Amino acid sequence: MRRRNFIRAGLLISMMGVLLTGCGDKKDATTQNVTEAGTESVTRSSEMKTEAGTEGAGKEAEEKVDFDIPEGYHLVWHDEFEGSKLDENSWNREEHEVGWVNHELQAYVPDEKYAYVKDGQLVIQPTKEVGADGKVQYTSGRVNTQNKHDIKYGWIEARLKVPTGKGYLPAFWMMPQDEQFYGQWPKCGEIDIMEVLGNSTNMNYGTLHFGEPHKQNQGSYTLASGNFAEEYHTFAIEWEPGVIRWFVDGNQYFETSDWFSAVEGEAEKPYPAPFNQPFHVILNVAVGGDWPGDPDDSTPFDEKGAMYVDYVRMFQKDSYDENVKKPEKVLKFKEADETGNFVTNGDFKDAENLSDEENWKFLQLNDGVGSAEIKDGEIIISTENFGTEEYSIQLVQPGMPMIKGKKYKLSFEAKADEARQMKPAVTAPNVDWIRYFPDTPVDLTTDWQNYEFTFDMKEEDDDAGRVEFNMGNQGSKATIHIRNVRLETVE
Numbered sequence: 222m223r224r225r226n227f228i229r230a231g232l233l234i235s236m237m238g239v240l241l242t243g244c245g246d247k248k249d250a251t252t253q254n255v256t257e258a259g260t261e262s263v264t265r266s267s268e269m270k271t272e273a274g275t276e277g278a279g280k281e282a283e284e285k286v287d288f289d290i291p292e293g294y295h296l297v298w299h300d301e302f303e304g305s306k307l308d309e310n311s312w313n314r315e316e317h318e319v320g321w322v323n324h325e326l327q328a329y330v331p332d333e334k335y336a337y338v339k340d341g342q343l344v345i346q347p348t349k350e351v352g353a354d355g356k357v358q359y360t361s362g363r364v365n366t367q368n369k370h371d372i373k374y375g376w377i378e379a380r381l382k383v384p385t386g387k388g389y390l391p392a393f394w395m396m397p398q399d400e401q402f403y404g405q406w407p408k409c410g411e412i413d414i415m416e417v418l419g420n421s422t423n424m425n426y427g428t429l430h431f432g433e434p435h436k437q438n439q440g441s442y443t444l445a446s447g448n449f450a451e452e453y454h455t456f457a458i459e460w461e462p463g464v465i466r467w468f469v470d471g472n473q474y475f476e477t478s479d480w481f482s483a484v485e486g487e488a489e490k491p492y493p494a495p496f497n498q499p500f501h502v503i504l505n506v507a508v509g510g511d512w513p514g515d516p517d518d519s520t521p522f523d524e525k526g527a528m529y530v531d532y533v534r535m536f537q538k539d540s541y542d543e544n545v546k547k548p549e550k551v552l553k554f555k556e557a558d559e560t561g562n563f564v565t566n567g568d569f570k571d572a573e574n575l576s577d578e579e580n581w582k583f584l585q586l587n588d589g590v591g592s593a594e595i596k597d598g599e600i601i602i603s604t605e606n607f608g609t610e611e612y613s614i615q616l617v618q619p620g621m622p623m624i625k626g627k628k629y630k631l632s633f634e635a636k637a638d639e640a641r642q643m644k645p646a647v648t649a650p651n652v653d654w655i656r657y658f659p660d661t662p663v664d665l666t667t668d669w670q671n672y673e674f675t676f677d678m679k680e681e682d683d684d685a686g687r688v689e690f691n692m693g694n695q696g697s698k699a700t701i702h703i704r705n706v707r708l709e710t711v712e
Contacts, residue, residue, distance in 0.1 A: 291376050291459075294536035298370045301532045302343045307336060311370055315363040315505075326388075326509030326516075327359040336362030343530040345506045347389070349522045359516075363505035371398040371499035374541050377414065378457030378468075379504070380531040385450035387588060388516030389419025390507040391528045393456055395500040403482045403495040407435040410482065410495035412465065415456040418513050419520075420588055422450040427458070427467035431480040431495060435653060440467055440475020453531055463493050463545035478548050492547035502533060514587050514609045552684040554622035557709065563621055564688060567633075567706040569595045581618050589613030589693050599704040602692055611644055611660070613693030621647065621686035621708055623657050623678050631658060631688065632673040633706040637665040641697035645672070646689045647708070649680070657686055665701065675711060 290296055300311055307314075314331030321329075327347060329335075336345050347361040383391045393415040400409050411430035418424070428439040444454075457468040467475040482495040506528050509515045520526065557563050565580045566573060572595045575583040581600070583593035589608030593616065594601050604614050623629075631647060643665060647658035658676045688708055692701055 288534075291536055293538055294376050295539065297372060297375065297535040297537050299532060299534040300343075301341065302338045302530065303341055304338055307333070307338050307343065307364065311366060312364045313367055313369065315365060317363070319359075323507070323510040323512065325507045327361040327507060329363040329505070330360050332362075335360055336364050341531070343504065344527050345391070345504060345530070346527040347384070347506050347508050347522060349516070349520075359508040361506050361508055363503065365396075365501055365503040367396075367398060367501040369501075370535065371501045372535050372537065373497070373499040374460050374462065375535055375537040376457060376459050377502065377533075377535050378455055379415070379502075379533045380453050380455045381415070382451075382453045382529045382531075383415075383417045383422060383449045384419055384506060384521075384526045384528055385422050385448075386516065386520035386526055387420045388509050388513050388520050389526065390416060390510065390513040391419070392416050392503070392505055392507070393530075394503050395458075396503060397495065398499040398501055402498055403490060404433075404484060407431055407437075408433050408482050408484065408495060410480075410498075410500075412458060412460070412496070412500060414458050414467065417449050418587075419450075420513070421586065422448040425449060425454075425456065425469055427456075427475050429465060429477055429480060429496075431482060433483055433485045436480070437653070438475075438477040438479060438651065440477075442467075442469045442472070442474040450525070453529075460496070462497065462541050462543045463547075465496065479550060481547070493543075493545055497543065502535075504528070504530060504533075552682055554624070554684050555620050560707075561709045563708045564618055564706050569598050569600050569704055572596070581616065584615040584617060585613065586610065586615065587613045587693075589615075591692075599702050602690075602701045602703070604692065604698040604700070607695065607698055608693045611693045611695055612689070612691045614691075615693065616690040616703070617687055618706075619650065619685060619687045621688055623647070623649070623680070623683040623686035624710075625678055625680060625682050627678045627710050628675060628712070629658070629678060629708060630673060630675045630711045631708050632671065633703055634669050634671050635663070635665055635701065635703045636667060636669045637697075637699045637701050639667065639697070639699040641665055641699045641701070642695045643701060644691040644695070645674075646691065647676070648687050648689055649683055649685070650687050651685045652680070652683060655680060657683075660689075660691060662695075669702075669704075 286296060314336060315329050316331045317329040319326060319328050345362045347359060350358050352358060379393050395412040397409050403409050407430045413428040416426045423444045425442045426439060428437055430437045455470050459466040464476060464478045466473050480496060481489045483489040555563055573580055575581055575593050585591055587608045587610045588606060590606040591602060591604040591614045602616060607614055642662050644660040644662050646656055646660040649655045649657060657678055658674060663672050690703060
């Protein structure tokens with residue numbers, strides 16, 4: 222939730238997260254890796270709200286509580302927001318100027334108007350004001366538990382409801398107590414537990430930021446029905462030495478042990494650095510910026526634009542074995558088919574599900590609205606609204622084996638119902654979204670044309686490259702037809 226000035230959305234992904242704060246210096250970051258994690262059901266804690274508690278909020282672990290505690294854990298700290306005011310013995314209010322990170326539009330102001338307790342909830346309420354000079358000013362709230370409730374390893378969760386509206390980016394995330402211990406961000410590490418775009422409120426991103434150069438691992442969770450803005454949901458991580466797991470409503474959707482901390486050109490710090498130090502919780506709602514884009518006239522700044530937090534809870538095990546070794550990373554390279562093509566169903570003979578995590582996936586991001594249909598050996602992409610970004614309407618296939626030193630050829634046939642442009646690319650969702658083959662404009666006509674591009678793979682081996690067709694904000698909503706997509710190695 223920290224700093225980013227360029228986001229390739231997509232689940233296969235991310236997404237998010239995004240960076241909101243920072244350890245040290247406030248430079249922008251280019252990111253949004255997304256891992257296609259499944260949704261194995263691992264129920265770990267309930268969503269029951271405690272009825273115990275005293276005026277003021279944060280309660281200590283010795284207190285008897287009426288909510289479930291994850292098996293094998295004990296309660297360290299919790300805040301049920303039962304008082305009439307935010308408990309400032311537990312929380313710090315932050316103050317930051319406009320554009321502090323990610324080119325965001327809001328100022329964070331440490332005032333109860335923007336972060337307050339009401340009806341058993343913490344409410345973070347962004348506002349929009351128009352001055353006498355006609356200039357628009359956005360203000361929001363951001364609170365954290367730094368130096369008041371920091372935790373090293375544990376189960377950390379919050380039950381909340383997010384705002385809805387273009388330009389919103391609510392976040393529940395964690396940063397180190399001492400942000401300089403391993404050096405400026407991203408070396409210090411960052412754990413994003415919940416990030417939901419205000420214009421796509423059925424999808425949550427969980428992200429780990431680390432390293433120098435900046436790397437990130439990300440998973441995403443999409444609700445089968447409903448959305449995170451209309452119902453409360455519980456977001457959690459289980460953080461142990463050498464592994465972090467992400468959950469929504471008790472369902473595990475992502476896990477990683479792959480991270481490092483190092484200054485570029487120097488040896489890595491001993492694993493599991495930087496995620497072997499105390500971290501604190503942060504809650505905020507950003508307005509605008511590089512990932513969510515700017516709000517528009519449809520963005521609500523009333524109760525629909527607020528984030529409502531029912532509780533925050535921290536649990537720990539009695540002890541942790543920190544004698545862990547960094548797991549050896551084993552790349553699993555996809556095999557080409559009998560014709561040498563790494564793309565599955567590149568001839569579109571199978572009318573596959575375009576919303577699951579297998580093979581082709583059709584994405585609508587940043588106000589993009591459209592549809593995709595596989596029919597008669599082609600895929601047909603129709604656009605109702607091309608969105609705010611070139612990738613707002615996007616067809617992707619992940620899992621491409623990219624091997625350093627190899628030469629690749631990307632080829633396909635395409636046409637459009639009227640002349641227009643689209644941009645194919647081969648990208649690295651798990652490696653800062655670098656481009657193995659850059660976003661390259663192609664001019665489509667109403668006749669089928671064949672397009673071929675060759676490129677050298679100069680980066681480190683990656684078993685999770687991604688073929689993309691970006692059909693969003695490029696000046697036209699004309700329907701696009703694509704067939705015979707191939708990615709292959711050439712001598």
